[in-house]
Amino acid sequence: MPTPDIPLEKLTPMLRLYVTMKLERPDCVLFMRVGDFFEAYGDDAELIARELEITLTGREVQGYDGKYPMAGVPHHALERYMARLVQKGFKVAICDQIEDPKQAKGLVKRAVTRVVTPGTLVExxxxxxxxxxxxxxxxxxxxxxxxxxxxxxxxxxxxxxxxxxxxxxxxxxxxxxxxxxxxxxxxxxxxxxxxxxxxxxxxxxxxxxxxxxxxxxxxxxxxxxxxxxxxxxxxxxxxxxxxxxxxxxxxxxxxxxxxxxxxxxxxxxxxxAMYLDASARRNLELTAGLYDSARSKSLLAVLDETRTSMGGRMLKKWLDAPLLSVEKINARLDAVEAFYDDALPRGDVRDTLRGIADLERLMARLSTGAANARDLVALRQSLERIPEVAAQALQIEHPAIQALASALDGLPALTELLTSAIADEPPLTVREGNLIKDGYDENLDELRQIVRGGKSWIATLEADEREKTGIKSLKVGFNSVFGYFIEVTKANLAYVPKDYIRKQTTATGERYITPELKEMESKVLGAEERINSLEYDLFVSVRDYVAQEFTGPVLAVAQAVAKLDVVAALAEVAQNNRFVRPVVDTGDALEIKGGRHPVVERLMGSAANFIPNDTYLDTDQQQVHIITGPNSAGKSTVLRQVALIVLLAQVGSFVPADSVRVGLVDRIFTRVGAHDDLAAGQSTFMVEMTETAEILNNATERSLVILDEIGRGTSTFDGVSIAWAVAEFLAARGCKTLFATHYHLLNELEKQLPNVKNYRIAVKETNDRIIWLRKVLPGGTDKSYGIQVGRMAGLPPTVIERSKEILSDLERDGSKRRDTLGGVSVAPKAQKLQMTLFEAEEHPVVEELRGLDINTLSPVEALIALQRLQKRATK
Ligand SMILES: Nc1ncnc2c1ncn2[C@@H]1O[C@H](COP(=O)(O)OP(=O)(O)O)[C@@H](O)[C@H]1O
Ligand SMILES: [Mg+2]
Missing domain, CATH: 3.30.420.110 (MutS, connector domain)
Structure with a gap:
């Protein structure tokens, strides 16, 4: 539905207002309050209809063909729809009525009351x-x-x-x-x-x-x-x-x-702070898993034992910005250690922290006028816990904790104000009373007295009138149309006194009023109305006063709470996961004894199943490690665990190992796995090379570089050559490097360069099967075990046998034949296979089979491939 091009003055006043406001905020989706709806017109109507899947309608415009596009959402659902737009990255402007429609003459006054953008949310x-x-x-x-x-x-x-x-x-x-x-x-x-x-x-x-x-x-x-x-x-x-x-x-x-x-x-x-680029953050799975972006598979999931939202945010901030100063790192480690050593106060502190609300966001809502009375109650209840937390933390006689605890000020003046002013269990709404306590405001107390007096007068009226008239079933009732009334059933109408004024006939009888009843009623109702608006005014003035006078002090307390929460959480994590305090210095070596991958270990359930490994890197003989081993041996795991241990140490956390010494690292570079960045539209290989280029251009002698099977995304010869050249380059650059590869040829580098060493992840072979030992040992490998992995994944015996033949042929013929698999030069030994494998009119399955690179398939991928092949072969 195209938006018709109509001069402003020909539009209805409402549309004209909308179009004029839109001109002022062209980058926002504009919603305007009309009756019970928030509506959008023109292009914005089309946009919200499309994005929110709501109906697009049209408005006639006099004298013009075609309709003006229009779409709207019910006013009570605005928040929800707005949230969806903002999450999609749109900016939304809300134009609301700023006068009571009942009192308005002509078009109700409207103005933009709020613009919501992804970066300005307080909701x-x-x-x-x-x-x-x-x-x-x-x-x-x-x-x-x-x-x-x-x-x-x-x-x-x-x-x-x-x-x-x-x-x-x-x-x-x-x-x-x-x-x-x-x-x-x-x-x-x-x-x-x-x-x-x-x-x-x-x-x-x-x-x-x-x-x-x-x-x-x-x-x-x-x-x-x-x-x-x-x-x-x-x-x-x-x-x-x-x-x-x-x-x-x-x-x-x-x-x-x-x-x-x-x-x-x-x-x-x-x-x-150490800069962690997007690929390092992703590859190391700091806040989300690599393959399914689940938070549960991230480092943060293991570390986040914080009890407050403020602590949670601070922890994430720490993870995103590891420190580069030995002094600052040790200051954090000291605090964590103090909590680690003293489990009892730690437990107490953590229990008390649990009841503390998100003070930072609460103060933001207070200042922007979005807070209700329950927020003020939450503020009071949280502040009441602060002295308790402080006392518990002070049990630990370490200067690091004492300093933290001394910043925990319970702000007694504020707590007192809130206790005396705000009701203990106020409603969500702020315009319907019950917000303010008795005794806080004299005028309010007086009005409440009137209401209470009036109500009890009305309550006794029923008894009085029954006695006066002798009508036993006489009742005093209330409805919103007539207010208070006296109800008499049909059978008793004859006894109704003359001064009763008839108001309404019902199925069962008549309803009356009396002048005294009405007088009392207007007193009560008038007072109630005044109470509601007085309570609202009192509430707003308390809210504004708190925002004005206490924002700074509350935010300072919030920071202290956050920090205490984070260090106590890190101590808890260290205790539960057997982490140790790392030694961080400015030396050249990285020395890990019994290192573990915190997330893999956690996901395995029982810690006893994870095999720890030692790693020693320096800038001398052990600068570059070439790590080989069959698929699934544990190469990627070892690489990441080393990076994570360094990162954790520089964040100021304990680390998953028996002992660790870290010479300060200025940056961690990673290039892990050959996962496609399909969403970004780049080919795997291009991504891989871009990231590798970034590493080569920026790594220094103080950097830690993790390269996991680079070169995978291209042909074997290209891949080997690039991998080789990259390894040589990094060896010359002097950065500590862990290089996992399935190109065994890279083991040759050890002979040529003094700072390169070969390692392999040990496996044990027994009758064609592999037992994963998961131990990193010195020395290279010359076997890829791809065929065994295929067998364990359930490839049929004929395929396995044939693969072995091809492999031994290739190995015997050496490099001159290496690139010819897929052509016709590998002579099959078994006659019966010849027909199906290499004849001219071969089965289409063969083509696919030949294309499979068994070396790079995971067992599951192999199984899936196999299933597909079998399905096609039996067709
Ligand atoms: N040290 C270890 N102890 C126990 N299990 C491990 C260990 N290292 C790896 N694994 C298991 O093996 C799986 C494959 O490891 P991975 O590092 O991806 O192998 P590779 O990179 O060599 O193919 C992991 O997901 C994990 O379940
Ligand atoms: Mg791997």
């Missing part, structure tokens, strides 16, 4: 409790580029700057690390916008000139109400301040100015 239902929801702004400038980061739902607000000479790539890198929901880039910086759009799934918002504060520093000074930014440590910043000011401006526009809870600005340096 709890739309947020993940355990991740931050970042909005980021990037500004290119000289001599530095600026990045601003804000989470409106928690009030966190940060800036950083990176040298302009480090280029756009560095800016994009940092944005990828932050994983924002939305990213702001000024118009004109197209190269930056394109780079971000290509690398990052966040919603990209371009800011026109008018949306950038001309005087960023002044805008920030005004927002924070301060004379200088020195207190925030931001005074020397330039592009960073521009980014921060742009963020504030954008937030004010989407939240209609309600950004009072953003109280501090802090700086950070990208140099402080």
């Amino acid at each position: 709890d239902a739309l947020l993940d409790a355990k991740s931050n929801n970042y909005l980021v702004a990037a500004i290119l400038s000289k001599p530095v580029n600026g990045i601003g980061v804000v989470d409106v739902s928690t009030g966190e607000f940060l800036i950083t700057e990176v040298g302009e000479d480090e280029g756009i790539a560095k800016v994009v890198e940092e944005i990828l690390r932050l994983q924002p929901a939305e990213c702001l880039v000024p118009e004109g910086m197209d190269e930056l916008a394109e780079a971000i759009a290509a690398a990052c799934p966040a919603t990209l918002t371009r800011l026109g000139k008018g949306k950038l504060p001309r005087l960023p520093r002044e805008a920030l000074l005004e927002h924070f109400g301060v004379q200088t930014l020195k207190g925030f440590g931001c005074d020397d910043y330039s592009a960073g301040l521009s980014a921060a000011a742009a963020l504030l401006e954008y937030l004010k526009a989407t939240h209609m100015g309600a950004v009072g809870h953003i109280r501090t600005l802090a700086t950070y340096s990208t140099e402080d």
Whole structure:
């Protein structure tokens, strides 16, 4: 349905209003309140009909053919539909009625009351409790580029700057690390916008000139109400301040100015944290499994024993940014160790933490006016727990814990206010009373007295009138149309006194009122109405006062709670999973004794089943390990476990091993497996080479490089050659490298380069079967065991026998024949197979069979392939 092109003045007033508002916010999907619906017209109607699968209708416009497209959602369901749009990356503007339709003359006044975008959410239902929801702004400038980061739902607000000479790539890198929901880039910086759009799934918002504060520093000074930014440590910043000011401006526009809870600005340096690129984060399965993106198969799932949402978010933040300072790492390790050693207080602290609400998001709702009375009760109940947690933590006599506990302030003034003002069990709605306690406000108490008095007068009326009239069945009732009434059944109508005024006839009798009853009624009802609005006003003033006076202190408590929660959780994890404290220093060696993969071990259930392995890497003789072993032997597992142990150590966590020494690593690079990035439309091999190039260009002597079967995505000879050259290059670069490969030829490198060593994952062969030993041993392999794996997967004996023949032929004939499998040069020995395998009119199954690369198939893949072949062969 095309939107007809009709001049504004010919539209109905409602449509005209809609179209005018839309012109102001062309990048948003606009919903306008009309009766009980929120409606959209024109292109937006088409969009929401398509995206939300709702009916598209049309509105006639007088004097024109064709209809104006229209779609709407019921007002009570707006949140839900809006959430779906925002999750799809759209921005939504809500235009609501801002006067009571009953009192309106003409068209009800409307205005945009809220703009919801992926990066500006405060609605709890739309947020993940355990991740931050970042909005980021990037500004290119000289001599530095600026990045601003804000989470409106928690009030966190940060800036950083990176040298302009480090280029756009560095800016994009940092944005990828932050994983924002939305990213702001000024118009004109197209190269930056394109780079971000290509690398990052966040919603990209371009800011026109008018949306950038001309005087960023002044805008920030005004927002924070301060004379200088020195207190925030931001005074020397330039592009960073521009980014921060742009963020504030954008937030004010989407939240209609309600950004009072953003109280501090802090700086950070990208140099402080180890950068983990997207492929490392994915390959190491930090927050989601690689193949099915399940959180349960991630490192975070093993580590996340936090008890509060704030702690959960902080833990995720720590994982995303391992530290690069031995001192800071040890400070965290000290705190974890103190909790580790003292299990009793740890348990107590963790029990008490459980009852603490998400204070950061609560304060954000308070400041934006979205909080109800139950939020204030949750705030009080949480604060009441703080002194208790502090006392429990203080049981541990370690300075690291003492420092943390001393920041836990229960804010008694605030608790007192909330206790005296807010009802213990208030309703969800804030306009229907029962929010404020007796004794908090004199006027309210008086009104309540009137209501109570009136109600008891009415209650006694029934008894009085029964006695007066002698009608035993006389009743006083209430309905919303007539208010209070006296009801008399048909049989007793004769006894009704003269001063009763008849109001209504029912099936069973008559309903009356009396002047005194009505007088009392209007007193009661009037008071009730006044109570509701007075309670609302009192509630709002308490809410605003708390937001105004206590946001800073509550957020500080929230941070202290989060940190305590994280270190206690890491101690708990260490205890439950037999982790040990790593030694972290600035040396060259990485020494792991009895290392384990925390996630694989966890998924195996019983820890006793996982076979630990030692790893020793240095910058001397043991710089590059070439690791070979049959499919499924455990190569990938060992590689990742080494990377995860280093990462955990630098996060400040204990590690899954018997003992570990880590010489500080500046970056972990990974290239794992040959999984397709089909969604991105790139071929496996291209992805593999891009990631490999990134490693070769950026690895330093302090880096740890994990390469898992690179070269898989191309032909054997290409693959071997590239793998070889890459290994040589890394050996020369000096970075610690673990290189798993199925190209046994790479074992030759050991002879040529002093810093390269061969390792293999041991297996035991017994009558054609393999027993997985999962032990890494020195030395290379010259056998691939692919045929045995095929056998164990259930390939039919004839196929196995034939594979062995082909293999021994290939091995005998050596390299001159290696590339000819698939042609005709491998002579079959068994006559009966000849017909089906290599004759001209061969069965189509053979073609497929020949194409199978058994070396690279997992047992399950082999089984599936086999099933398919069998199906086709028996057709
Ligand atoms: N050290 C180990 N102890 C116990 N089981 C292991 C170990 N290493 C690997 N496994 C098991 O073997 C499976 C295959 O390991 P993987 O590392 O993918 O092998 P490869 O990369 O050599 O093909 C893993 O999913 C795990 O179940
Ligand atoms: Mg593997």
